[in-house]
Structures are given as structure tokens and as C-alpha cells.
Amino acid sequence: QVQLVQSESEVKKPGASVKVSCKASGYIFTDYAMNWVRQVPGQGLEWMGWINTNTGNPTYAQGFTGRFVFSLDTSVSTAYLQISGLKTEDTAVYYCARERAEAATGVYFDSWGQGSLVTVSS
Amino acid sequence: SYVLTQPPSVSVAPGETARITCGGNNIGSYSVHWYQQKAGQAPVVVMCYDRDRPSGIPERFSGSNAGNTATLTISRVEAADEADYYCQVWDSSSDHQVFGTGTKVTVL
Numbered sequence: 260q261v262q263l264v265q266s267e268s269e270v271k272k273p274g275a276s277v278k279v280s281c282k283a284s285g286y287i288f289t290d291y292a293m294n295w296v297r298q299v300p301g302q303g304l305e306w307m308g309w310i311n312t313n314t315g316n317p318t319y320a321q322g323f324t325g326r327f328v329f330s331l332d333t334s335v336s337t338a339y340l341q342i343s344g345l346k347t348e349d350t351a352v353y354y355c356a357r358e359r360a361e362a363a364t365g366v367y368f369d370s371w372g373q374g375s376l377v378t379v380s381s
Numbered sequence: 382s383y384v385l386t387q388p389p390s391v392s393v394a395p396g397e398t399a400r401i402t403c404g405g406n407n408i409g410s411y412s413v414h415w416y417q418q419k420a421g422q423a424p425v426v427v428m429c430y431d432r433d434r435p436s437g438i439p440e441r442f443s444g445s446n447a448g449n450t451a452t453l454t455i456s457r458v459e460a461a462d463e464a465d466y467y468c469q470v471w472d473s474s475s476d477h478q479v480f481g482t483g484t485k486v487t488v489l
Contacts, residue, residue: 303483304467320477362430365471367414371423
């Protein structure tokens with residue numbers, strides 16, 4: 260069965276960096292794009308962008324350019340989210356989500372990781 | 382950018398019907414997907430392409446989309462349906478995904 264297993268929660272100081280991993284299993288990793296979604300505690304879902312698992316080409320949503328980097332290691336079927344120059348407002352749960360396209364009118368997210376809480380505090 | 386608006390909360394008694402709306406400009410021309418997120422858990426897709434139920438989702442869940450409003454309907458509500466629900470579309474003009482503001486469904 261499809262599984263996305265993310266790295267454990269982390270606590271970081273402002274200005275530090277963090278790298279969240281998302282290991283996929285149960286399917287061919289390069290057959291599906293991977294998306295990243297942020298959820299600030301008590302708030303809604305926010306789409307951060309996606310990465311083409313064939314080419315490694317990332318696309319970032321507005322507000323997630325500069326300090327946010329999506330990357331891959333296809334040899335271990337893993338996607339990564341790296342955030343540099345952490346700020347307290349980056350405190351959130353970060354989810355990876357597999358993209359599924361069944362029509363030309365858009366995609367949805369059929370499998371999600373369990374989420375990785377990143378806490379930024381001095 | 383495209384905006385999707387949901388009511389913050391919906392309350393419903395067990396056995397009754399819950400209707401969760403998702404408003405957007407001409408949303409009827411978009412494909413709408415819905416996610417259920419229970420407390421402390423990752424979201425799960427409960428409806429895709431307006432009205433298609435993924436495998437394992439009860440028939441009590443149905444969807445519709447026309448004009449400026451998409452609706453997720455939960456019939457014969459159960460306590461297990463208590464969760465936050467989010468709609469999502471692909472905004473072709475920006476090539477970005479957009480989530481709705483989210484609705485908390487409370488089962489009385």
C-alpha cells in the first residue's frame with residue numbers, strides 16, 4: 260500500500276535550518292509528483308508548492324520562495340523540504356502529499372505523510 | 382489569486398445531514414476536491430472531481446458543484462464525521478493549488 264513516512268518533529272532556534280524528509284513506498288516514486296503543505300497550529304492548510312519527481316524541477320507558491328527548497332533523492336524514493344533562516348512564524352506542521360491526476364481539470368492529493376512539526380523558538 | 386471561502390463551523394445532530402459549502406468565483410467551472418482532517422491527523426481525501434468518492438469513503442458522502450458554490454454533503458451524520466473539512470481546486474491562471482479556509486463540523 261502507498262505510504263509516505265516523514266521525519267520526526269524538530270525544535271530549532273531562529274536563523275537555523277531544517278530539512279524534513281518524506282520517504283515513499285508502495286508505488287513507483289517517479290510516477291507521481293510530490294507536493295508540500297503547511298499547517299500553522301490551529302489554522303488551515305496552505306499549499307507550498309510541488310516538485311516534479313522525474314525532472315526534479317520545483318514550483319513554489321507565493322510566500323514560499325527564497326528560504327524554502329524542495330529536493331529529491333530518487334535512489335531512496337525520498338522528497339525533502341529544507342527551510343533556511345528559520346523564523347518563529349515558520350512554526351507549523353509540514354506535510355508531503357502525493358499528487359494524483361485523473362482529469363485535465365486538476366489534481367488532488369491522494370496520500371499524505373503523517374506530518375512533521377517544526378518548532379522555531381529561542 | 383483565487384479565493385475559496387468556507388463557513389468556519391457547521392453543527393449537526395447525529396443522523397441528520399451536514400452541508401459544507403465552498404464559495405469561489407465561478408467555482409462551477411473548476412474541479413473541486415474535499416479533505417477531512419480529524420484532530421491530530423493528516424488530511425484524507427473524501428471527494429474528488431466534484432462528486433467522485435475515493436475507495437473506502439462511505440456513500441453517505443456526496444458532492445456537487447455549480448455556479449459559485451461547491452457543496453460536500455454528509456448524510457446520516459455519525460460521531461466519527463466530526464472533523465475539519467477543506468475544499469481544494471487548481472487555479473489554472475496561476476498554476477497553483479488553492480485550499481479553502483476550512484470548516485469545523487461538530488456532531489452535537
